[in-house]
Amino acid sequence: MNRSLRPLLATALIFLFAYLMAVGQHPGMLSTRVVGNFLTDNAFLGIAAVGMTFVILSGGIDLSVGAVIGFTTVLIAVLIMWVGLHPLAAFAVALAVAALFGAVMGAAIHYLRVPSFIVTLAGMFLARGGASVLSPDSIGIEHDFYTAVSRSYILMPGGGRLTVIGMIMLAVFALAILLAHRTRFGSNIYALGGSETSAALMGVPVARTTIAIYALSSALAGLAGVVFSLYTSAGYSLNALGVELDAIAAVVIGGTLLTGGYGFVAGTFIGVMLQGLVQTYIVFDGTLSSWWTKIVVGVLLFMFIVLQRLVFRAGPRRT
Amino acid sequence: MTRPTIDLRPTTQPPYPRARPIHAFFTRPQVIALIAVLLVNWMLFPGFFTITWQDGRLFGSLIDVLNRGAPVAILAIGMTAVIATKGVDLSVGAVMAISGAVAATLVSSGVSAPVAVAAALGAGLLCGLWNGILVTVLDIQPIIATLVLMVAGRGLAQLVTEGSIVTFSDPVLVFIGTGSILGLPTPVVIALLLMIAATLAVRRTALGLLIEAVGVNRSAARFAGLSAGALLLIVYTFAGFCAAVAGLIVAGDIRGADANNAGLWLELDAILAVVIGGTSLLGGRFSIPMAVLGAIIIQAMNTGILISGFSPEFNLVVKSAVIIVILVLQSPLSARMFRGRSGGNSGKAK
Numbered sequence: 001m002n003r004s005l006r007p008l009l010a011t012a013l014i015f016l017f018a019y020l021m022a023v024g025q026h027p028g029m030l031s032t033r034v035v036g037n038f039l040t041d042n043a044f045l046g047i048a049a050v051g052m053t054f055v056i057l058s059g060g061i062d063l064s065v066g067a068v069i070g071f072t073t074v075l076i077a078v079l080i081m082w083v084g085l086h087p088l089a090a091f092a093v094a095l096a097v098a099a100l101f102g103a104v105m106g107a108a109i110h111y112l113r114v115p116s117f118i119v120t121l122a123g124m125f126l127a128r129g130g131a132s133v134l135s136p137d138s139i140g141i142e143h144d145f146y147t148a149v150s151r152s153y154i155l156m157p158g159g160g161r162l163t164v165i166g167m168i169m170l171a172v173f174a175l176a177i178l179l180a181h182r183t184r185f186g187s188n189i190y191a192l193g194g195s196e197t198s199a200a201l202m203g204v205p206v207a208r209t210t211i212a213i214y215a216l217s218s219a220l221a222g223l224a225g226v227v228f229s230l231y232t233s234a235g236y237s238l239n240a241l242g243v244e245l246d247a248i249a250a251v252v253i254g255g256t257l258l259t260g261g262y263g264f265v266a267g268t269f270i271g272v273m274l275q276g277l278v279q280t281y282i283v284f285d286g287t288l289s290s291w292w293t294k295i296v297v298g299v300l301l302f303m304f305i306v307l308q309r310l311v312f313r314a315g316p317r318r319t
Numbered sequence: 320m321t322r323p324t325i326d327l328r329p330t331t332q333p334p335y336p337r338a339r340p341i342h343a344f345f346t347r348p349q350v351i352a353l354i355a356v357l358l359v360n361w362m363l364f365p366g367f368f369t370i371t372w373q374d375g376r377l378f379g380s381l382i383d384v385l386n387r388g389a390p391v392a393i394l395a396i397g398m399t400a401v402i403a404t405k406g407v408d409l410s411v412g413a414v415m416a417i418s419g420a421v422a423a424t425l426v427s428s429g430v431s432a433p434v435a436v437a438a439a440l441g442a443g444l445l446c447g448l449w450n451g452i453l454v455t456v457l458d459i460q461p462i463i464a465t466l467v468l469m470v471a472g473r474g475l476a477q478l479v480t481e482g483s484i485v486t487f488s489d490p491v492l493v494f495i496g497t498g499s500i501l502g503l504p505t506p507v508v509i510a511l512l513l514m515i516a517a518t519l520a521v522r523r524t525a526l527g528l529l530i531e532a533v534g535v536n537r538s539a540a541r542f543a544g545l546s547a548g549a550l551l552l553i554v555y556t557f558a559g560f561c562a563a564v565a566g567l568i569v570a571g572d573i574r575g576a577d578a579n580n581a582g583l584w585l586e587l588d589a590i591l592a593v594v595i596g597g598t599s600l601l602g603g604r605f606s607i608p609m610a611v612l613g614a615i616i617i618q619a620m621n622t623g624i625l626i627s628g629f630s631p632e633f634n635l636v637v638k639s640a641v642i643i644v645i646l647v648l649q650s651p652l653s654a655r656m657f658r659g660r661s662g663g664n665s666g667k668a669k
Contacts, residue, residue: 061462114646115600117407117462121587122642129635136630237632245470258463291477291578298471305467309457 007255007308008267015270018277026284032160034280036153039166042276044069044224044231044240046169046269049247049254050176051220053268056251057180058213059193059260060109060116065221066243067127068098070236072225074131077139077235087145095222101127102218106211120214124244131237138236146233165227172223176265189213193260249301250275257308274300349596349609353616357381360623367626376499380622382507388618389506390415390565390582394589395596395610396510396517397561400554402593404534405602406454406461408555411589413472414446414562415582419570420479423487432491440563446472447559451552469586476578486575496571506568510611513564517557518607527605530554534602591638592617594645 023030048065055062072094079090101123108119153161180186188209191199200206228239254271256263278296282288344350360380361367370379394411401408418439425435446468453464487493498505521527532540533547541547565585570576595613598605617638624634 108643108646112646118590118594118600118642118646121590122639122646125587125635125639125642129632129637129639132630132632133636136632245466248466249470252463258460289477289482291474291482294474295471295478298467298474301470302467305453305459305463306457309459 008264008270010307011253011255011267011270011274011304015274015277018274022277022281022284026281029280029284032156032158034160036156036160036162036166038273038276038280039169040161040163040231041279042272043163043165043169044228045243045246045250045275046272047172047224047227048221048240048243049250049268049272050172050265051217051224052244052247053176053251053254053256053263053265054180054189054213055116055217056248056256056258057193057260057263058189058210059196060210060213061120061248062105062214062217062221063117063120063244064101064105064123064127065217065224065247066240066245067124067131068101068218068221069225069228069240069243070238071127071131071134072098072222073229073232073235073239074134074139074237075235076226076229077141078134080141080143081139087143091226094226095219098222098225099215099219102221103211103215105218106214107207109214110207110210116214128237134237135235136237138234141229141233141235146230149230150233165230168223168227172220173265173269180265185209185212190261193262195261246275246297249297252308253300253304255304255308258305347609349612349616352595353612353619356616356619356623360619360626363623364626372502375502376504377502380626382504384615384618384622385507386504387622388615389504389510390568391585391588391592391617392510392611392614393506393513393561393565393568394585395592395614396513396607397558398586398589398593399596399598399605399607399610400517400521400530401461401558402590402598402600403530403602403605404551404554405537406551406555407590408450408465408558408562409462409586410446410450410465410468410472411558411562411565412582412584412586413469413476414443414559415566415569415585416473416476416576416578417446417479418443418563418566419576419581420476420485420578422492422567423485423570423576424479426487426489426492427485432489435489436491436495436567439567440560443559443561443563443566444556445559446562447556448552450559451555454555455548455551473578476576476581480576480578482578484575484577488574492567492571493574494571495567496569496574506572509564509568513561514607514611521607531603531605534605588614588617591642595641 019029028034048069052062052065075094075097076087076090079085079093080087083090085093105119105123108114109116112119149164153163154167156162180189188199188204191202191204192206192209192213196206224240224243229235232239250271251263251268252258252271253274254264254267254269256267275293275297278300279293282290282292357367364380367380370377370381372378394415398408398411421442422435422439425438426432430438450461450465450468453459453467454461457464495505495509500508521530529540529545529550532543532545533550537547562582566582569581592613593605593610594600595616596606596609596611598610620637620641621631621634624637625631
């Protein structure tokens with residue numbers, strides 16, 4: 001088999017192994033109900049992690065995603081409850097604002113030649129601050145559209161519910177896999193992550209691609225905000241605190257190389273599911289406290305980083 | 320790996336090169352910025368510069384700025400050294416939570432305060448050493464290596480406190496957070512001492528030069544016979560130590576260890592302070608006193624926003640504006656504009 005698929009395979013095997021272990025202890029976890037909740041509860045994280053995958057593939061990092069999610073939820077709540085827009089119109093405005101925000105960050109990263117983490121750090125402050133300037137308090141959203149969405153789902157065999165937001169996440173992953181592996185934009189991202197200089201020499205439009213990557217990441221964070229808003233029916237400036245870390249962890253656990261240029265969007269999906277599995281296991285177990293989630297995710301992160309180092313040090317040099 | 324190590328003691332003391340006239344200090348952009356922020360605060364609140372002597376210690380808004388700014392200033396001291404080696408330490412906030420949790424838990428279980436403080440500092444050193452090992456031995460990018468502890472650290476702190484907020488009334492720990500020495504608040508004195516010690520260590524020995532060498536080009540430094548790995552280990556361990564000290568101060572201040580909120584997002588404030596202080600993010604050029612000044616500027620802005628009646632969250636907007644201004648000023652683009660035609664080989668810095 002293709003040796004470049006090995007890390008992806010390793011991640012998938014570890015997920016399967018962990019899931020089987022969990023099922024061994026709590027047979028109740030092997031049901032479509034649990035799987036349905038997996039998808040629903042991690043939908044916003046998954047969508048944000050897709051954007052993060054593209055950014056990391058290009059050799060950068062985006063610390064602003066959690067703040068953009070929080071900002072989007074507040075903006076949507078304000079537009080629906082105070083301005084009186086229809087939710088769909090509010091979503092469109094929020095996505096446009098988020099994409100523009102990301103494009104500005106991408107432009108700053110490219111033209112000012114500063115490390116991406118500093119620019120997106122400023123973006124994080126700006127988005128959180130902007131959200132709390134809009135409204136420091138949590139705004140509840142009451143709209144027929146929200147109730148309709150939360151009531152609609154597809155019943156899976158076994159009683160599991162595939163909710164709308166779960167389907168949105170699956171659709172985002174499917175589109176992102178196509179975008180990464182079947183389009184010119186996708187190849188440009190991989191080229192940038194491999195080496196910016198070589199990419200530029202090969203004729204990759206570096207400026208346009210960088211701006212598009214960060215616009216995409218922020219737009220997906222905006223979409224995650226939409227999903228979060230549907231999920232909680234509220235807008236709050238401190239929503240999704242620290243989600244950027246979970247998203248980075250999911251990307252790394254999914255086998256994407258942090259130096260850029262190598263990785264799979266599908267791996268990120270497994271990374272998100274693995275984090276969901278840890279959380280669900282802790283809920284099922286009942287005796288473990290929630291802080292174990294952080295520790296286990298930290299340990300997983302460490303394991304996968306070390307694994308990557310070993311694999312890429314031992315293997316032949318990629319060109 | 321056996322590589323020749325460099326003797327850290329300079330053989331002959333060179334004449335101290337940084338003796339500048341006093342007016343050069345006041346024309347530094349950071350000093351001008353601080354004075355401007357303080358003046359704005361004074362216009363908003365006329366009593367801003369009033370300092371009174373009460374119960375054997377100084378009181379006043381200015382003292383308060385120094386006192387509140389001390390934890391970030393201490394973090395910034397360690398962070399400066401890390402950033403000077405072209406790295407970054409994202410875990411300092413989590414290490415603060417760990418150190419506070421260790422000290423509070425030990426003290427409330429009856430261990431004497433000095434032992435608890437030593438254990439907390441030891442925990443910080445261990446955390447820093449862990450980061451250093453990831454960066455040097457496993458050769459992981461610093462931002463990712465320290466991310467591991469940033470994610471897991473708060474979980475570890477909660478493990479130590481068993482999920483609750485551990486409160487204490489131990490006089491020694493409370494003194495570290497809220498006491499006073501010679502009229503000055505203890506955190507300010509600790510920050511000052513640490514700053515002076517660190518500045519002397521890097522400027523009066525070759526240590527600073529070695530850090531700059533590693534920051535400019537790690538491979539070149541290694542080829543020049545420098546044990547870059549050992550140096551990085553020291554730098555990250557020192558950053559962990561600074562974070563532990565800051566964690567003790569914050570825990571002593573609120574008389575308790577809050578594993579969830581102690582030091583939350585302070586790593587970002589510390590990085591911002593270092594950047595304001597003029598340390599280059601690309602490594603190689605750094606100043607510890609200027610980073611401390613940067614921390615004081617940040618705190619003066621915080622205080623100003625509180626005085627002027629804006630919500631504290633408005634701070635974040637101001638901070639991001641400050642970062643953007645600094646980035647634009649530091650970028651090669653504006654350097655080219657200022658330099659005009661003379662800047663021939665700028666640009667492609669990456």
